[in-house]
Amino acid sequence: MNAKLLSLATIIAATSFISTPVAADEQLAQSICSYVAADSKNNLRKTLADNRLRLRNVYDGIVCDGLPLVRHAIKHNAADAAGFIISQLPGSQVAASGDVEWAASNGFGASPIIAAIKERSAS
Template sequence: MKAKLFTLAAVIATTSFISAPVAADDQLAMSICSYVAADNKNNLRKALSDNRLRLRNVYDGIVCDGLPLVRHAIKHNAADAAGFIISQLPGSQVAASGDIEWANSNGFASSPIINTIKERSAS
């Protein structure tokens, strides 16, 4: 499993530098990003489950349109997907992410996801 996680992180990190056919792990990352953008929590959960991945283990390696998953969800007003993502991460990671400050400085201060982040940060 560690090898799979490392491979996923490596593929995601290098995809912005090379233009090659889409690898299986790259396809998974793209699917995760599209499920978040579409606010499809069930498909997001299924993709992670089918690939035997824990979100907390791959969260740092997945970047969607240059943004971490939670910020990508905020940008797309994907409250259900964001709630799932936030619930899968340690509270300390959520608190230290800077997502609230990012949202406030980028015009998303009224997003309902901010309250979810605050609640998780407090626990």
């Protein structure tokens, strides 16, 4: 009986250690998504700095409403936040993202963010 209780306690303890960072990561990602949608470049920058994160290192892991950060910014016309995001990513990653084509095919071809993407892709 004690062995079963010990096993259950071990599983509960292990689960709590595993789920806490995931919840924190989800909350952080949600904050980043909301700052992008609100076009709050300063809050986005502060959140990344406070958590000692480089955008280029976490960009691929953040999805907002099923979209990568730049596309989320395009959808919400968040030019300042998008400009910051684009400036933090390698030009090759921006060029290979397909964001310009996505924007054109989804009715966002006239977005001023497209010019920033094209400029960064060229560098």
